[in-house]
Amino acid sequence: xxxxxxxxxxxxxxxxxxxxGGCCASKSAPDTLSTATPSAALKDPVCGMxxxxxxxxxxxxxxxxxxxxxxxxxxxxxxxPDKYLAANEVAPRTLPVASPAGSIASMxxxxxxxxxxxxxxxxxxxxxxxxxxxxPSLEEDDNPELLNFQRRFWWTLPLTVVVTVLAMFGHQxxxxxxxxxxxxxxxxxxxxxxxxxxxxxARGAQSIFNRSPNMWTLIAIGTGAxxxxxxxxxxxxxxxxxxxxxxxxxxxxxxxxxxxISLTLLGQILELKARxxxxxxxxxxxxxxxxxxxxxxxxxxxxxxxxxxxxxxxQLRVRPGEKLPVDGVVTDGESPVDESMLTGEPIPxxxxxxxxxIGATMNGSGALIIKSERVGAQTVLAQIVQMVAMAQRSxxxxxxxxxxxxxxxxxxxxxxAISTFFVWGWLGPEPSWVYGLIAAVSVLIxxxxxxxxxxxxxxxxxxxxxxxxxxxxxxxxAAIENFRKVDTLIVDKTGTLxxxxxxxxxxxAVAGYTxxxxxxxxxxxxxxxxxPLADAIVRAxxxxxxxxxxxDKFESSTxxxxxxxxxxxxxxxxxxxxxxxxxxxxxxxxxxxxALRQQGASVMYLAVEKKLAGIIAVSxxxxxxxxxxxxxxxxxxxxxxxxxxxxxxTANSVAKKLGIDEVYGEVKxxxxxxxxxxxxxxxxxxxxxxxxxxxxxxxxxxxxxxxxGTGTDVAMNSAxxxxxKGDLRGISLARQIxxxxxxxxxxxxxxxxxxxxxxxxxxxxxxxPLTGWLLSPMIxxxxxxxxxxxxxxxxxxxxxxx
Numbered sequence: 001x002x003x004x005x006x007x008x009x010x011x012x013x014x015x016x017x018x019x020x021g022g023c024c025a026s027k028s029a030p031d032t033l034s035t036a037t038p039s040a041a042l043k044d045p046v047c048g049m050x051x052x053x054x055x056x057x058x059x060x061x062x063x064x065x066x067x068x069x070x071x072x073x074x075x076x077x078x079x080x081p082d083k084y085l086a087a088n089e090v091a092p093r094t095l096p097v098a099s100p101a102g103s104i105a106s107m108x109x110x111x112x113x114x115x116x117x118x119x120x121x122x123x124x125x126x127x128x129x130x131x132x133x134x135x136p137s138l139e140e141d142d143n144p145e146l147l148n149f150q151r152r153f154w155w156t157l158p159l160t161v162v163v164t165v166l167a168m169f170g171h172q173x174x175x176x177x178x179x180x181x182x183x184x185x186x187x188x189x190x191x192x193x194x195x196x197x198x199x200x201x202a203r204g205a206q207s208i209f210n211r212s213p214n215m216w217t218l219i220a221i222g223t224g225a226x227x228x229x230x231x232x233x234x235x236x237x238x239x240x241x242x243x244x245x246x247x248x249x250x251x252x253x254x255x256x257x258x259x260x261i262s263l264t265l266l267g268q269i270l271e272l273k274a275r276x277x278x279x280x281x282x283x284x285x286x287x288x289x290x291x292x293x294x295x296x297x298x299x300x301x302x303x304x305x306x307x308x309x310x311x312x313x314x315q316l317r318v319r320p321g322e323k324l325p326v327d328g329v330v331t332d333g334e335s336p337v338d339e340s341m342l343t344g345e346p347i348p349x350x351x352x353x354x355x356x357x358i359g360a361t362m363n364g365s366g367a368l369i370i371k372s373e374r375v376g377a378q379t380v381l382a383q384i385v386q387m388v389a390m391a392q393r394s395x396x397x398x399x400x401x402x403x404x405x406x407x408x409x410x411x412x413x414x415x416x417a418i419s420t421f422f423v424w425g426w427l428g429p430e431p432s433w434v435y436g437l438i439a440a441v442s443v444l445i446x447x448x449x450x451x452x453x454x455x456x457x458x459x460x461x462x463x464x465x466x467x468x469x470x471x472x473x474x475x476x477x478a479a480i481e482n483f484r485k486v487d488t489l490i491v492d493k494t495g496t497l498x499x500x501x502x503x504x505x506x507x508x509a510v511a512g513y514t515x516x517x518x519x520x521x522x523x524x525x526x527x528x529x530x531x532p533l534a535d536a537i538v539r540a541x542x543x544x545x546x547x548x549x550x551x552d553k554f555e556s557s558t559x560x561x562x563x564x565x566x567x568x569x570x571x572x573x574x575x576x577x578x579x580x581x582x583x584x585x586x587x588x589x590x591x592x593x594x595a596l597r598q599q600g601a602s603v604m605y606l607a608v609e610k611k612l613a614g615i616i617a618v619s620x621x622x623x624x625x626x627x628x629x630x631x632x633x634x635x636x637x638x639x640x641x642x643x644x645x646x647x648x649x650t651a652n653s654v655a656k657k658l659g660i661d662e663v664y665g666e667v668k669x670x671x672x673x674x675x676x677x678x679x680x681x682x683x684x685x686x687x688x689x690x691x692x693x694x695x696x697x698x699x700x701x702x703x704x705x706x707x708x709g710t711g712t713d714v715a716m717n718s719a720x721x722x723x724x725k726g727d728l729r730g731i732s733l734a735r736q737i738x739x740x741x742x743x744x745x746x747x748x749x750x751x752x753x754x755x756x757x758x759x760x761x762x763x764x765x766x767x768x769p770l771t772g773w774l775l776s777p778m779i780x781x782x783x784x785x786x787x788x789x790x791x792x793x794x795x796x797x798x799x800x801x802x
Contacts, residue, residue: 222444335366
């Protein structure tokens, strides 16, 4: 990969070092995850280039924050803001108030229908399910729906028990005349049906009004039919033929209505409690953030302040054993920091002056002073929480099958119930119409479209939470479902297989130049580049105290190199492809360049006025975890391919160390895209792993794009999966999570289909001719309530999957 292709994971160059003409070459702040704000939503007011909120260059003016592509544009704006605001219609970002990590405006959504969103609690107009907060909160009170159902359940449970005892044993006890007992049961059942069951009838009516029949439609019809029939039978028993007589009265089913409502309430209580556990991962992430931070004031005094009062630029002290409050950069001190809670990496990372740190990670034995760079919703933790929440609300392709069935399910069940009633009434044994009513109510009650609807969303919610706690972020449910199908992995080299933190090796000069001059000119050009190799060159020049020159007409050719004018001379720095485009001959140093590449170094040519001036060699060590990750992937049957903009010799050298047999060197972004397309046409399911701007087209085209969390925002915006720490071992983990989740979803769907396929015929009395047994509506209500709970409980098993 050529050195201008990807973003540096090290801190951005200071504004003083940035080229005045480098508008198009700036990079966003390091080690951050992309936010939900589209990059096109913000523009640089000076040059009009699209920027993001992660830009290192920003300025507050008139109560708004403006973002810039480079220090040059920022300085021009600061000098005369009115000039650029008048010339361009640029939407600024309103200055945000610091807020707790991940806090957003309270919105409520349906677990089964995430497209339903509103700013207050309520019920889903499609399925009648209680809406949940999109973003759970550690401070949120108990679920009001849960408290409401618990109150209705416990207050009416004694009445349900009494009604059931009277219905089952009243004729044996002989306490009352049977007609009188019907009136007593009516009075006891009224508060159960009209108060405890009122939410069910309201949702049932809503479903009919919205033309969206659901579980509540069935419960309302079934319970309402049993109750209304019993009321009429009690008030006007003579209206019924003798066939409806049983034990000295017209048979009533108050106990069925009462027990169905009580069991449905119990089922909802269990379901709500189980559903609350699916957001445990997000709550655990939110709980990582400390409540306070210790700020060092300008006069040297220190004070503990709430986390919400921390602003960008504050100096914060982090004592041994404390959590880092926000994202920032170390300005003083040295200490090991445990980042495992966010990245899954168990080994603490030593942080020194200039290193970036992530909020909510745990400081070790040393003391640190950090400068805050991202607060509130801009921190890595907040963005992880937001990505997890979005993924949990997305819909898996497998859900389409369940949705297609559910769309016809309720009306089919109603039709079966009506048919059951009349078939029993016409053909069943006496009292045939009473049996018909029992069977019809049982059919309506036992059918559970809710189990079908929850089968995949619950698995997705648990899986995304589990993955996030191990440093793997899925963008949506489709990524989870499709990851297991991957059989080919294309990997970038720099920043993906290697550390992405290269070091300067050496400079080789041709006649007329010195090695120091070659390094100085190369570093001057590279001030505007976003690639980690460029950063290594600039740092090496600063370390040698070389004075860098101003660059005019800077141009970055993604994937091959950079060009610009220094001291009125045309200069170019890049790989062989760039030199060929410019017609620069490199034969005089080809042997030296090849020798450096065989050692694993990346080689760049420097041309002055289209004549070769020298070469620059930069080395980038392989990540310690890469070898293990690739071995695991190959053992899983995945074909691993390297595609890099680096020279083929360098690429082969690294590939040989890692055991990669298929290598493509000096490829441009279009070549990587073509490579993905070629494998796809051959029938392969392709994943692309990369971290840079030049990887973005291939990441977007691949069946699964995998971005390194240490890379560029463009790469992460193009990918379906992000590895927070950039560790390739996360690919095997993501694949295993995908396999476990799909297995779990199939189990849930299978259970829901089998339950309904067996339950509905059983309730209709299909086995009555053989066994003489007819399912009670009360047993049907219990089965219906437990079916949804069973689906959720099975999904929760994913939390403990190994």
